Amino acid sequence: MQMEDRIQGEVLLVKPLEERIDASMAGEFEARMIGWIRTGNRRLVLDLSGVFFIDSSGLGAIASALKTLGDQGRIAICGVSKTVKNLFQITRLDQLFVMCSSAEEAVEILNDWTEEDHGKEGRQSD
């Protein structure tokens, strides 16, 4: 699975370069996300602007990354298409992540995030 990653301040920006995140690659996707968290990344932006299809396995991988992170950090998601956004809403996962309209906005929000922000779940910024 092709993914791009780069550090911006305190934030790790991750961008899958696959059009689909489905059950055939969810395991690898999850392992990569958890690997970044276990190596100390606490503020992650997941840029889904290149992803046109995601199924429940892909959602489960993202949820698993969040569980691994626990309350030690935050994950922001940006670049979701209308259809993928609808899926996040149906499954209520949009309530667990910082949902942003752009990578720049997501990076800015997470760079400003402090541990005192714990408990402010589901910030919507679009």
Next chain:
Amino acid sequence: MEKKGDKAIKLTIESRLENVFLVGLAVKGICGHIRLSSEETYNMELCVVEAINNAIEHAYSSRPGHDVELTVRLDPNQIRFQVCDKGKSLTALRLQTPEIDATHGRGLYIIHTLMDEVTYHTSQGTNTLTMIKHWG
């Protein structure tokens, strides 16, 4: 029930997750030719993919070498998908809402949420999940 004038196609894949996107693309193509919006088309593709994933992962315990069959039937006012396998049967269609932070178990919930009718039955060793979307 099959009616004169219905249009139908049957697709079969081997039980490997790497094959599922091919069925998804076929469903997307079919839905693109009927009066479904791009969002509804995505939802139909998603439901079929979820149903086939379930057949592979649960009915066949992720073992390759088995057939998963999809039948798509177009009626004037609905589209019907039937996913068939000959593996382990589901004991029940899980209707409960999954935990918000669950890492598994959203597939059937998504299907129930997005489809108008969902039924499951087993007959002579074949499990069939039927999903119907109406319009008009």
